Amino acid sequence: MLRHLRRSIVLALCLAALCGLGYPLLVTGVATALFPVQARGSLGPNGSTLIGQAWQGPQWFHGRPDPYTPMASGAANLGPRSRVLAAQVAARLAAWHRLGVTPTAELVLGSGSGLDPDISPRSAYVQVAMVARARHLPVGAVRRLVQSQVQGPELGFLGEPVVNVLQVNERLARLR
Amino acid sequence: MGFALTLLALVVCLALAWRLLGAYMVAVFEGRAHWLSWVERPLYRALGVDPGREQGWQRYTASLLIFSLVSILLTYALLRFQALLPFNPQHLPAVAPALAWNTAVSFVTNTNWQNYAGESTMSYFSQMVALTVQNFVSPAVGMAVAIAIIRGFARRGSAAIGNFWVDVVRSVIYILLPISFVFALVFVAQGSVQTLAGPAHIHDLLNGVGQTIPRAPIASQEVIKQLGTNGGGPFNANGAHPFENPTGLTNVLSILLLLAIPVALTYTFGRMVGSVRQGGAVLAAMTVLFAGWLAVAVAAEQGPNPAATAAGLAHQPGGNLNGKEARFGVAGSVLYDIASTQTSTGSVNSAADSYTPLGGLALMAGMAQGDITPGGVGSGLYTILLSAIVTVFIGGLMVGRTPEYLGKKIQAREVKLAALGVLVMPVTVLVLTAIAVAIPAGTGAVLNRGPQGFSEIFYALLSQGNNNGSAFAGISANTVFYNVVGGVDMLIGRFGIIVPVLALSGVLAAKATVPASAGTFRTDTPMFVGLLVGVILLIGALTFFPAVSLGPLVQQFSHGRLF
Numbered sequence: 001m002l003r004h005l006r007r008s009i010v011l012a013l014c015l016a017a018l019c020g021l022g023y024p025l026l027v028t029g030v031a032t033a034l035f036p037v038q039a040r041g042s043l044g045p046n047g048s049t050l051i052g053q054a055w056q057g058p059q060w061f062h063g064r065p066d067p068y069t070p071m072a073s074g075a076a077n078l079g080p081r082s083r084v085l086a087a088q089v090a091a092r093l094a095a096w097h098r099l100g101v102t103p104t105a106e107l108v109l110g111s112g113s114g115l116d117p118d119i120s121p122r123s124a125y126v127q128v129a130m131v132a133r134a135r136h137l138p139v140g141a142v143r144r145l146v147q148s149q150v151q152g153p154e155l156g157f158l159g160e161p162v163v164n165v166l167q168v169n170e171r172l173a174r175l176r
Numbered sequence: 177m178g179f180a181l182t183l184l185a186l187v188v189c190l191a192l193a194w195r196l197l198g199a200y201m202v203a204v205f206e207g208r209a210h211w212l213s214w215v216e217r218p219l220y221r222a223l224g225v226d227p228g229r230e231q232g233w234q235r236y237t238a239s240l241l242i243f244s245l246v247s248i249l250l251t252y253a254l255l256r257f258q259a260l261l262p263f264n265p266q267h268l269p270a271v272a273p274a275l276a277w278n279t280a281v282s283f284v285t286n287t288n289w290q291n292y293a294g295e296s297t298m299s300y301f302s303q304m305v306a307l308t309v310q311n312f313v314s315p316a317v318g319m320a321v322a323i324a325i326i327r328g329f330a331r332r333g334s335a336a337i338g339n340f341w342v343d344v345v346r347s348v349i350y351i352l353l354p355i356s357f358v359f360a361l362v363f364v365a366q367g368s369v370q371t372l373a374g375p376a377h378i379h380d381l382l383n384g385v386g387q388t389i390p391r392a393p394i395a396s397q398e399v400i401k402q403l404g405t406n407g408g409g410p411f412n413a414n415g416a417h418p419f420e421n422p423t424g425l426t427n428v429l430s431i432l433l434l435l436a437i438p439v440a441l442t443y444t445f446g447r448m449v450g451s452v453r454q455g456g457a458v459l460a461a462m463t464v465l466f467a468g469w470l471a472v473a474v475a476a477e478q479g480p481n482p483a484a485t486a487a488g489l490a491h492q493p494g495g496n497l498n499g500k501e502a503r504f505g506v507a508g509s510v511l512y513d514i515a516s517t518q519t520s521t522g523s524v525n526s527a528a529d530s531y532t533p534l535g536g537l538a539l540m541a542g543m544a545q546g547d548i549t550p551g552g553v554g555s556g557l558y559t560i561l562l563s564a565i566v567t568v569f570i571g572g573l574m575v576g577r578t579p580e581y582l583g584k585k586i587q588a589r590e591v592k593l594a595a596l597g598v599l600v601m602p603v604t605v606l607v608l609t610a611i612a613v614a615i616p617a618g619t620g621a622v623l624n625r626g627p628q629g630f631s632e633i634f635y636a637l638l639s640q641g642n643n644n645g646s647a648f649a650g651i652s653a654n655t656v657f658y659n660v661v662g663g664v665d666m667l668i669g670r671f672g673i674i675v676p677v678l679a680l681s682g683v684l685a686a687k688a689t690v691p692a693s694a695g696t697f698r699t700d701t702p703m704f705v706g707l708l709v710g711v712i713l714l715i716g717a718l719t720f721f722p723a724v725s726l727g728p729l730v731q732q733f734s735h736g737r738l739f
Binding site: 001003004005006007008009010011012014015016018019020021023024025026027028030031032034035038039040041042043046047048050051053054055056060064068070071072073074075076077078079080081082083085086087088089090093104105106108109110111112113114115116117118119120123152153154155157158159160162166169170173 | 181185223238293304306308344348353356361365371372380381389390396412413417480482483486488489492494496497498499502508524525527529533623624631650734739
């Protein structure tokens with residue numbers, strides 16, 4: 001029994017050193033050397049392209065109706081027949097209608113992470129007229145901007161095509 | 177179209193893993209892999225273990241239980257002393273006692289149920305040395321048990337079933353570490369974070385938004401979280417978080433990683449018992465059930481979100497997108513969550529609580545079947561073999577002959593041990609659910625009202641009892657009641673099955689092999705696969721139908737009603 005105990009402690013400590021320190025530190029070293037930008041969080045001057053932000057007003061493309069609080073990620077978790085969810089969706093629909101937009105489902109339903117950085121191309125296209133009007137830009141120019149920002153799916157079939165909201169807004173700010 | 181290609185790619189990759197990884201694991205556990213012996217040998221020396229000396233089932237079990245106890249205590253201590261340990265740039269305080277207990281048990285039992293949000297609770301040191309380590313160790317223990325029962329079938333008249341220390345060391349060094357290292361780099365290339373630099377503070381001048389973005393060594397933990405069917409992510413949002421699962425490619429790789437070892441182990445099993453067809457039959461039963469529930473969930477989630485429909489959102493052409501990420505869409509989300517609930521991984525890339533009623537039912541179904549399709553690393557195989565024994569027993573009753581499985585006579589003792597292993601999870605889960613819904617400490621934690629609230633409680637205890645770890649995450653289970661009860665649930669769900677399996681292994685190894693005759697019920701035929709599927713569905717339905725009808729089924733049939 002004592003021998004089992006001694007072996008257990010030795011193995012636990014050895015594997016803690018090997019898998020808990022050696023492995024993650026080695027991955028950190030190699031990954032930082034090979035992919036320095038990604039390893040540090042894909043950060044640009046205005047934030048991370050992977051972590052969504054809240055956008056207000058008709059002059060910007062909006063993302064999902066998420067809280068966008070990176071220190072507290074997670075979904076809203078409201079059930080499929082939740083009264084609270086129905087009330088939230090009704091309020092979001094009304095807000096979009098006030099902006100003159102007929103939203104897609106994605107624009108009134110929260111994401112899984114609460115930080116979704118992307119929307120589908122369709123969700124971007126329905127906002128084009130709103131953004132063009134607010135910025136006094138030709139609708140065609142804004143539409144072409146969105147077209148140029150459609151990414152994926154990976155390898156042509158993995159996942160869904162998306163528009164990154166931060167990237168499209170960064171381009172939009174530079175559009176004359 | 178994209179989804180069909182995704183499934184095809186996954187099937188091709190899994191077929192390769194089945195054949196290649198399966199054969200490699202045979203070599204590893206038979207001691208024919210040597211390329212990392214420069215790490216392996218010093219470990220044996222430190223342990224004082226002679227890799228050539230094997231243990232009987234009692235010693236094997238004692239080693240496993242004591243090692244698991246030490247692992248729980250060590251993990252608990254690391255979490256309690258977090259504030260004093262290094263790599264803590266956010267100066268996070270010690271983890272509270274009840275939560276530390278639940279988390280320690282959770283990671284050691286391969287459950288990875290999480291009653292905490294990683295980004296605001298765990299230091300880098302805790303993530304790496306307390307939690308990532310158990311992401312390696314717990315699947316290694318699962319593999320050791322699976323290999324032990326395989327040896328039980330493969331050997332005749334043997335007193336020994338292997339050496340626990342050697343099996344665990346080989347699993348970690350030859351299987352889990354090398355695969356994790358390679359895929360971790362792929363994940364970083366795709367955008368997964370891997371740094372010790374602490375949170376990033378950004379200020380976006382375009383919209384005036386300021387953010388503090390948590391960072392950590394994510395990719396290294398993410399990959400072993402999937403490969404080891406653990407599921408405990410560094411962030412609260414788990415596989416939905418863009419730092420954990422940044423693209424459609426990482427999403428499919430995650431699914432591949434969590435299915436790879438459980439699927440490949442069926443080949444390892446077939447080869448070691450001397451007939452790959454036997455492994456193929458077990459895999460076929462797993463595949464039928466997996467595909468069935470995947471189809472149910474995909475079909476259900478193509479439908480609209482009922483609450484959004486009630487709010488006036490007429491068109492939902494993409495299906496129920498509530499709680500799902502744009503880059504995965506409905507199909508990529510459902511495939512991930514189904515793979516994760518059917519493997520005892522429990523990571524999620526979309527909010528299970530927000531699935532449609534039938535979609536949520538499909539997520540529960542994998543666990544109600546005992547997480548065996550294909551189940552967790554090791555645990556899936558050893559648990560489905562218990563169902564296989566029950567199946568040949570029922571088959572034997574039908575034809576009035578002593579049943580046999582893989583050349584071993586299945587007699588009263590074997591059937592008793594198998595039945596015990598099959599029943600321990602449902603009994604624990606149902607009793608604990610009954611307690612939780614009867615007292616305020618249990619019912620006070622739910623987010624959603626009505627039947628969805630019941631589902632949250634039932635799902636929590638079902639998930640922990642199966643060492644799965646996924647959640648209807650509306651429940652706020654970081655209470656003393658749920659932390660303590662959940663810990664008990666996880667311990668019984670893990671060791672309540674492992675001990676009968678190892679006993680069975682010892683009993684079987686000691687037996688002689690009987691040659692197959694014309695009257696032997698063959699266990700490598702479609703007939704057996706069908707019977708096994710039937711037995712699994714029957715046991716799952718008989719035990720859990722009443723509970724499931726109080727949750728998802730009520731919601732499904734309450735047309736237009738909101739709660």
